[in-house]
Amino acid sequence: MNDTKPAPGNAATPAQVRIFDTTLRDGEQSPGCSMTPRQKVVMARALAGLGVDVIETGFPASSESDREAARLIAREVRTPVLAVLSRCLPADIEASARALDGAARPRLHVFISTSALHREHKLRMSKAQVLDTAAACVAQARGFVDDVEFSTEDGTRTEREFLAEVVGAAIAAGATTINVPDTLGYTTPEEMRALFAHLIATVPGAREVVFSAHCHDDLGMAVANSLAAIEGGARQVECTINGIGERAGNCAMEELVMALKVRGAWYNADTGIDTRQLVPASKLLSRLVGMPVQRNKAVVGANAFAHESGIHQHGMLRHRGTYEIMNPEDVGWPASKMVLGRHSGRAAVSHRLRALGYTLGEGQLDQAFAGFKALCERQRVVEDRDLEALMHGDIRGDGFRLASMTVSDRGQRASAEIELSDPDGRSIGKRALGDGPVDALFSALAAATGVDLQLESYQVHSVGIGADARGEANLSVRCGDDAWEGTGTSTDVIEASALAWLDIANRVLRARQLQPQRQAAHA
Numbered sequence: 219m220n221d222t223k224p225a226p227g228n229a230a231t232p233a234q235v236r237i238f239d240t241t242l243r244d245g246e247q248s249p250g251c252s253m254t255p256r257q258k259v260v261m262a263r264a265l266a267g268l269g270v271d272v273i274e275t276g277f278p279a280s281s282e283s284d285r286e287a288a289r290l291i292a293r294e295v296r297t298p299v300l301a302v303l304s305r306c307l308p309a310d311i312e313a314s315a316r317a318l319d320g321a322a323r324p325r326l327h328v329f330i331s332t333s334a335l336h337r338e339h340k341l342r343m344s345k346a347q348v349l350d351t352a353a354a355c356v357a358q359a360r361g362f363v364d365d366v367e368f369s370t371e372d373g374t375r376t377e378r379e380f381l382a383e384v385v386g387a388a389i390a391a392g393a394t395t396i397n398v399p400d401t402l403g404y405t406t407p408e409e410m411r412a413l414f415a416h417l418i419a420t421v422p423g424a425r426e427v428v429f430s431a432h433c434h435d436d437l438g439m440a441v442a443n444s445l446a447a448i449e450g451g452a453r454q455v456e457c458t459i460n461g462i463g464e465r466a467g468n469c470a471m472e473e474l475v476m477a478l479k480v481r482g483a484w485y486n487a488d489t490g491i492d493t494r495q496l497v498p499a500s501k502l503l504s505r506l507v508g509m510p511v512q513r514n515k516a517v518v519g520a521n522a523f524a525h526e527s528g529i530h531q532h533g534m535l536r537h538r539g540t541y542e543i544m545n546p547e548d549v550g551w552p553a554s555k556m557v558l559g560r561h562s563g564r565a566a567v568s569h570r571l572r573a574l575g576y577t578l579g580e581g582q583l584d585q586a587f588a589g590f591k592a593l594c595e596r597q598r599v600v601e602d603r604d605l606e607a608l609m610h611g612d613i614r615g616d617g618f619r620l621a622s623m624t625v626s627d628r629g630q631r632a633s634a635e636i637e638l639s640d641p642d643g644r645s646i647g648k649r650a651l652g653d654g655p656v657d658a659l660f661s662a663l664a665a666a667t668g669v670d671l672q673l674e675s676y677q678v679h680s681v682g683i684g685a686d687a688r689g690e691a692n693l694s695v696r697c698g699d700d701a702w703e704g705t706g707t708s709t710d711v712i713e714a715s716a717l718a719w720l721d722i723a724n725r726v727l728r729a730r731q732l733q734p735q736r737q738a739a740h741a
């Protein structure tokens with residue numbers, strides 16, 4: 219495999235690509251992701267810890283919160299350049315300059331749309347008006363600070379000659395960074411590479427400024443397009459943690475940074491990011507904005523370094539390079555995960571059993587493996603405690619079963635009435651009140667089983683479509699010092715929630731019963 223190619227610009231040393239983080243501005247434009255000024259300060263500190271070169275802290279003309287956040291961050295975060303966004307309007311630029319007052323390294327970022335569609339329908343401006351306005355607002359911004367970034371909104375859908383003209387006018391007026399956004403996530407890597415190479419080669423003064431890419435992910439190509447812009451000569455990339463941002467989001471920082479690192483020989487470009495902070499930053503943002511990261515998300519998703527398939531696990535146990543192109547530790551995960559489930563094979567099961575202290579002969583392993591596969595028909599993930607139960611011949615599969623339930627949310631407080639059959643087949647009925655139907659239901663289940671679970675996360679989603687759709691409930695709970703996860707499915711999401719709760723409670727009870735045997739086995 220050819221892993222190398224001429225470096226961007228044929229530089230002998232890797233090109234340095236500036237990371238411009240816009241999580242607090244474009245990221246925050248993601249519906250439902252608004253942050254308070256204090257939350258933004260917390261995130262800005264984490265971004266500074268990551269080593270980003272520029273933090274865009276907000277759009278001061280848009281709200282008091284944005285102004286307050288920009289002011290607080292300017293006071294507390296001193297190392298990265300701090301940028302704020304303004305339209306090409308004198309009042310916006312004045313508000314931005316005031317918000318950056320006192321910043322150690324202030325940057326004013328001004329933008330105007332350049333494409334025909336935006337000029338005609340949105341701005342109702344002629345080409346000449348856009349050109350003049352761009353130059354005037356860059357000049358105004360330069361009156362406040364030396365570091366001025368100019369963006370051509372919808373740049374990739376703009377006529378090339380006009381785009382070059384506007385960029386030239388902005389450079390002549392004093393812009394020090396030229397950002398060409400793919401505002402609608404419309405372009406392709408080939409187009410992006412060619413566009414940047416063309417602008418840098420032809421616009422007067424282009425080699426004296428830094429070119430920047432700002433890509434959206436409407437077609438899932440934001441990272442690929444940003445990488446192509448670097449190949450075309452861009453030396454700044456605008457991105458966000460977890461790829462949050464308008465619509466489908468922005469270029470995801472963690473993906474871009476790791477692509478440059480893992481394929482260093484190909485891109486010959488570096489960033490100053492401390493990649494071990496990527497996962498902590500992703501988790502922090504997810505908590506602050508209340509938006510979970512999809513499990514299969516590259517680099518920072520929970521499954522990014524998790525392996526369930528037997529063939530992969532077998533390969534991983536021989537050499538992790540067979541199925542991993544990065545080290546999880548390098549991006550902030552503690553280790554790779556071997557998840558035991560229906561797709562796992564003997565190699566992984568026997569490896570896990572050995573780690574738990576069970577060294578089995580061939581025949582014993584066959585027997586344990588058959589039991590493991592049978593268990594996988596009943597539960598998605600087999601944990602250590604399940605394996606131990608299996609080894610002690612104590613998987614009964616019965617436990618508490620849901621016989622019936624009625625949940626009502628009509629009075630002041632919701633109520634739930636349930637009937638369970640216990641492991642010996644006896645019937646137990648309980649009723650409980652709660653702050654909502656699920657709260658009432660879980661209280662009734664706790665009363666009936668005697669198991670107290672502290673809910674940490676609760677998610678319900680549909681599996682399948684149309685009339686066949688079923689609700690799946692996923693619970694993460696704590697019980698004492700242990701964390702547990704459980705799943706339940708049903709056509710009724712409340713029933714799915716009850717089944718997920720019982721899935722965990724039954725395993726907790728099984729683990730409790732096995733405690734003495736386990737201690738004796740390991741004594």
Ligand SMILES: CC(=O)SCCNC(=O)CCNC(=O)[C@H](O)C(C)(C)COP(=O)(O)OP(=O)(O)OC[C@H]1O[C@@H](n2cnc3c(N)ncnc32)[C@H](O)[C@@H]1OP(=O)(O)O
Pocket residue numbers: 244247277279280281304305306307329330331340341371401464
């Ligand atoms: C591609 C991007 O991400 S650009 C950034 C987008 N971010 C945001 O819009 C978030 C913050 N926005 C806001 O809070 C509000 O939109 C505000 C405060 C900026 C403006 O609010 P309003 O004055 O009520 O205007 P509204 O949002 O309805 O319309 C936008 C106006 O800005 C004008 N405008 C848009 N871009 C620019 C620009 N780059 N330069 C000058 N004017 C612009 C529009 O033509 C429109 O003007 P009009 O009202 O005279 O027709």
Ligand SMILES: CC(C)C(=O)C(=O)O
Pocket residue numbers: 244329369370371372397399400401402432434
């Ligand atoms: C204002 C610019 C940088 C932008 O966010 C976009 O075009 O998407």
